[in-house]
Amino acid sequence: MGLPCGTFNAEYREDMAILRTRTHWGLAIAAIVLLFTLPSYLSNTWLIVANFIGIWIVAALGLSLLTGYCGQISLGQAGFMAAGAFSCAALVNYGGLSYWPALIVAAFFTGGIGLIFGIPSLRVKGFYLAIITLAAHFIILFVILHIPALQGTMGLNIAPPHIGSVTFDSHHNFFYLIMGVVIIMTIITKNIVRTKPGRAFIAIRDNDLAAEMMGVDVFRYKLIAFFICAVYAGLAGGLMLGYITHAHIDEYPFMDSVWCLGFLIVGGLGSVAGTIMGVVFLRVFSQLTYMYLAPLATLLMPAGMGTAGFGIGPFTYGLIIILFLIFEPRGLYHRWEIFKSWYRLWPFAY
Amino acid sequence: MLAINNIEVKYSDIILVLRGVSLEVPDEEIVSLMGNNGAGKTTTLKAISGMLATELGKVTEGSIMFNGKRIENGDAEVTVGLGIAQVMEGRRTLEHLTVEENLRVGGYKVSGDAKKNLERVYGYFPRLRDVRNSTAGYCSGGEQQMLVIGRGLMARPTLMLLDEPSLGLAPLLVEEIFGILKSINQGAKTALLLVEQNALAALSLANYGYVMENGRVVLDGAAEKLKNNEDIKEFYLGLNEVGKRKSYREVKHYRRRKRWLG
Amino acid sequence: MNTLQICLWGLQIGAIYGLIALAFVLVYKATKVINFAQGSIVMLTIYLCHAVISLGTFPIWAGLLLSAGVAIGLGLAINRLFMHPLVGQPLIAPVMVTIALLGLIQGLCIMVWGDIGGCRNFDPLGISAGALHIGQIVLLKPHTLGFIVTLVLFGLCALFFKYAKLGLGMRATAEDHQVAKVLGVPVMFVFAAVWALATLISLVAGFILGSMNGLELGIWQIGIKAIAVAIIGGLDSIPGALIAGLMVGVLEQLAGAYIDPYIGGGLMDVFPLIIMCIIIYFRPYGLFGLERIERV
Numbered sequence: 001m002g003l004p005c006g007t008f009n010a011e012y013r014e015d016m017a018i019l020r021t022r023t024h025w026g027l028a029i030a031a032i033v034l035l036f037t038l039p040s041y042l043s044n045t046w047l048i049v050a051n052f053i054g055i056w057i058v059a060a061l062g063l064s065l066l067t068g069y070c071g072q073i074s075l076g077q078a079g080f081m082a083a084g085a086f087s088c089a090a091l092v093n094y095g096g097l098s099y100w101p102a103l104i105v106a107a108f109f110t111g112g113i114g115l116i117f118g119i120p121s122l123r124v125k126g127f128y129l130a131i132i133t134l135a136a137h138f139i140i141l142f143v144i145l146h147i148p149a150l151q152g153t154m155g156l157n158i159a160p161p162h163i164g165s166v167t168f169d170s171h172h173n174f175f176y177l178i179m180g181v182v183i184i185m186t187i188i189t190k191n192i193v194r195t196k197p198g199r200a201f202i203a204i205r206d207n208d209l210a211a212e213m214m215g216v217d218v219f220r221y222k223l224i225a226f227f228i229c230a231v232y233a234g235l236a237g238g239l240m241l242g243y244i245t246h247a248h249i250d251e252y253p254f255m256d257s258v259w260c261l262g263f264l265i266v267g268g269l270g271s272v273a274g275t276i277m278g279v280v281f282l283r284v285f286s287q288l289t290y291m292y293l294a295p296l297a298t299l300l301m302p303a304g305m306g307t308a309g310f311g312i313g314p315f316t317y318g319l320i321i322i323l324f325l326i327f328e329p330r331g332l333y334h335r336w337e338i339f340k341s342w343y344r345l346w347p348f349a350y
Numbered sequence: 351m352l353a354i355n356n357i358e359v360k361y362s363d364i365i366l367v368l369r370g371v372s373l374e375v376p377d378e379e380i381v382s383l384m385g386n387n388g389a390g391k392t393t394t395l396k397a398i399s400g401m402l403a404t405e406l407g408k409v410t411e412g413s414i415m416f417n418g419k420r421i422e423n424g425d426a427e428v429t430v431g432l433g434i435a436q437v438m439e440g441r442r443t444l445e446h447l448t449v450e451e452n453l454r455v456g457g458y459k460v461s462g463d464a465k466k467n468l469e470r471v472y473g474y475f476p477r478l479r480d481v482r483n484s485t486a487g488y489c490s491g492g493e494q495q496m497l498v499i500g501r502g503l504m505a506r507p508t509l510m511l512l513d514e515p516s517l518g519l520a521p522l523l524v525e526e527i528f529g530i531l532k533s534i535n536q537g538a539k540t541a542l543l544l545v546e547q548n549a550l551a552a553l554s555l556a557n558y559g560y561v562m563e564n565g566r567v568v569l570d571g572a573a574e575k576l577k578n579n580e581d582i583k584e585f586y587l588g589l590n591e592v593g594k595r596k597s598y599r600e601v602k603h604y605r606r607r608k609r610w611l612g
Numbered sequence: 613m614n615t616l617q618i619c620l621w622g623l624q625i626g627a628i629y630g631l632i633a634l635a636f637v638l639v640y641k642a643t644k645v646i647n648f649a650q651g652s653i654v655m656l657t658i659y660l661c662h663a664v665i666s667l668g669t670f671p672i673w674a675g676l677l678l679s680a681g682v683a684i685g686l687g688l689a690i691n692r693l694f695m696h697p698l699v700g701q702p703l704i705a706p707v708m709v710t711i712a713l714l715g716l717i718q719g720l721c722i723m724v725w726g727d728i729g730g731c732r733n734f735d736p737l738g739i740s741a742g743a744l745h746i747g748q749i750v751l752l753k754p755h756t757l758g759f760i761v762t763l764v765l766f767g768l769c770a771l772f773f774k775y776a777k778l779g780l781g782m783r784a785t786a787e788d789h790q791v792a793k794v795l796g797v798p799v800m801f802v803f804a805a806v807w808a809l810a811t812l813i814s815l816v817a818g819f820i821l822g823s824m825n826g827l828e829l830g831i832w833q834i835g836i837k838a839i840a841v842a843i844i845g846g847l848d849s850i851p852g853a854l855i856a857g858l859m860v861g862v863l864e865q866l867a868g869a870y871i872d873p874y875i876g877g878g879l880m881d882v883f884p885l886i887i888m889c890i891i892i893y894f895r896p897y898g899l900f901g902l903e904r905i906e907r908v
Contacts, residue, residue, distance in 0.1 A: 132889060325709050427798045430794070442788060447783060
């Protein structure tokens with residue numbers, strides 16, 4: 001990590017600090033203030049976008065731990081989110097729990113499901129494992145659809161969650177809830193990455209055989225990574241449920257699993273900040289596409305009934321991800337780092 | 351036939367591996383290239399055959415002439431067509447293909463009668479004929495080495511680049527293979543550029559030798575002359591000044607210093 | 613419906629899975645890229661074929677030839693635009709590209725051929741409605757055609773890889789890119805050829821699928837089943853793709869006939885995936901795959 005000129009880490013406490021200098025603190029506080037006053041500047045449309053960004057950040061952070069740090073590609077994140085949403089809804093509807101404990105239990109229940117699909121990592125790795133997670137997505141949705149109590153084709157409804165007298169039933173209220181969760185999860189992620197499991201993940205990603213030789217229990221840590229990833233997904237699914245107060249399998253299409261991976265690529269694999277950047281960039285971009293490009297596409301494309309607007313989203317998403325892979329495989333975060341070091345040294349070239 | 355003039359090779363635009371290497375392989379001769387690990391021997395061969403590009407390497411200075419044509423930074427596929435066959439280090443057979451299929455891949459660039467070409471190779475390596483239908487990956491080390499040399503020969507080269515053909519083989523096998531190399535040189539009128547760690551074997555086969563160190567040629571001369579060079583004796587042949595094998599009982603000896611600038 | 617009938621249908625469906633898996637395996641073998649976009653490519657080629665055929669009034673064979681040309685062009689374009697710039701990068705990059713391509717092509721198809729949920733008729737050979745009756749057994753014409761075409765294509769592939777020079781070059785490339793290059797095999801050309809071949813096979817598979825069920829925007833999902841089939845057979849085994857395809861087809865149809873009524877349907881869609889998960893656990897390299905030994 002590059003430190004500003006004249007700043008050195010002389011103590012462990014300093015070395016471990018996330019916010020190292022006074023400027024960092026200032027910027028962080030300014031960012032949080034900005035974040036929490038955001039709803040007063042944003043129109044309703046963009047507030048919805050911001051809320052979905054928050055939910056996807058939670059899901060993508062989990063995937064970032066599994067894929068970006070532990071190197072296990074997963075194509076099942078949306079499936080795990082569905083599992084989280086439905087288990088949460090079932091706990092509320094049938095278990096008599098209120099939303100909050102149900103959310104926590106559902107997240108850990110989803111983590112358990114993640115463990116089941118992580119077990120093959122004992123035998124297979126790399127892209128074979130990616131295909132297992134792909135299967136996980138479809139198998140989870142199949143199971144949800146076939147449990148009568150979950151009313152797969154109809155979906156489950158819940159009442160909007162509340163704390164005391166505050167009910168999170170508007171975009172505005174929910175924004176604060178989601179951003180709170182996002183901040184907590186970001187800090188947790190940042191700390192997982194910097195501690196023993198995080199270092200084990202990175203060792204496994206870089207060379208799993210070598211990691212095993214050095215005494216990292218590879219299978220155990222891979223399972224932990226799967227578990228954490230699924231817990232995040234379950235949490236994101238539960239939040240999604242709380243936000244739209246409805247759980248339905250159509251909310252979790254396979255392509256969302258793919259885009260979740262896309263967030264990481266665009267942002268930069270193996271970085272927490274990059275993950276957040278990726279989600280924000282792609283979601284904002286897709287909203288802009290939807291607002292400005294879709295009508296254009298509908299005009300230009302021959303398809304009747306105005307379906308071109310539905311196609312432009314996946315098309316541009318795919319295109320952006322491919323362009324990033326070809327031209328900036330290290331993602332937005334790398335650009336950001338370059339910018340930071342340039343700024344730090346300005347006005348000198350290097 | 352082949353003339354390398356003062357080439358400089360960089361990997362990833364940053365790692366300078368060869369710094370001014372010049373060497374020459376005359377028609378129908380055997381030239382051997384010796385040196386420690388990391389001296390740049392294999393890189394030199396790759397620079398000739400055009401395989402540098404696969405490892406992000408590039409010839410940045412100098413030229414490589416083959417029969418009056420510049421071939422540095424060429425495409426490996428084209429270079430083979432010109433008549434240069436490289437036999438890579440470490441017996442890289444195509445494991446799941448049979449021996450004969452391996453040989454046929456070697457003749458990919460040669461149009462004309464593949465049968466005759468195969469027979470010619472079997473002529474040099476009778477042992478390959480016996481195992482022609484077995485999977486290459488399951489052949490013994492010696493057979494695999496013969497296979498990769500034979501595979502190079504299938505391209506009907508006028509110059510063969512051999513990268514450590516003796517690596518990990520029993521002395522008797524080394525002798526056999528070097529014998530075959532000699533007959534290929536004489537029979538097929540193929541010039542050989544031989545990279546070897548086994549300096550004694552290499553010098554007894556070659557007409558001329560080059561010694562490389564740290565990406566430079568530090569010594570060259572006719573094979574006979576090199577064999578009698580004190581430095582070569584000490585550092586590559588493992589003999590001391592009197593010409594006996596070095597005794598490790600007398601550990602305490604004054605190490606001879608290399609008489610060249612590394 | 614008797615069991616024999618179901619098994620025969622399963623074989624016919626399975627042949628199509630095998631065919632798509634073949635396209636998948638070809639790309640994997642030569643380039644080591646797992647082509648997640650395989651299903652989308654099948655969809656795109658068949659929609660393009662539909663577009664070409666309905667362009668004007670020319671004989672059916674000309675339309676087919678033209679669409680074969682378009683399919684090959686598509687393969688070459690994918691290779692040149694998306695795969696070629698990533699040669700030499702870690703393998704994860706081109707694989708991610710195929711994942712993104714999955715979405716890109718789907719989006720493209722939705723934009724151009726729209727009307728979600730709608731189904732277009734596609735029956736240039738006029739066989740969709742036909743059936744063959746052999747005793748008690750009924751075989752639908754497009755399915756039977758697909759079965760025969762698949763067997764022929766697999767046979768041709770086997771011959772091509774055994775005897776043709778380019779086929780040999782492809783196998784050499786599949787083994788070791790560097791060695792192939794040093795022996796004079798034009799590796800970049802082989803990559804392009806493999807992609808062209810894969811899209812051509814996708815077109816054939818798509819053509820038969822279209823003749824079976826018409827065109828719709830969910831066709832790409834068959835790619836997921838094909839991936840499962842390819843994994844079951846072993847990613848780098850061509851006969852494995854056929855055998856696994858037939859096996860999965862039969863098992864899937866049997867499951868659909870005998871288990872589905874008890875659980876309320878839909879099992880056929882995930883059954884190949886479940887089989888894959890089980891098989892991959894016990895045989896990580898599939899039934900016929902080549903095991904690679906890794907060292908630190």
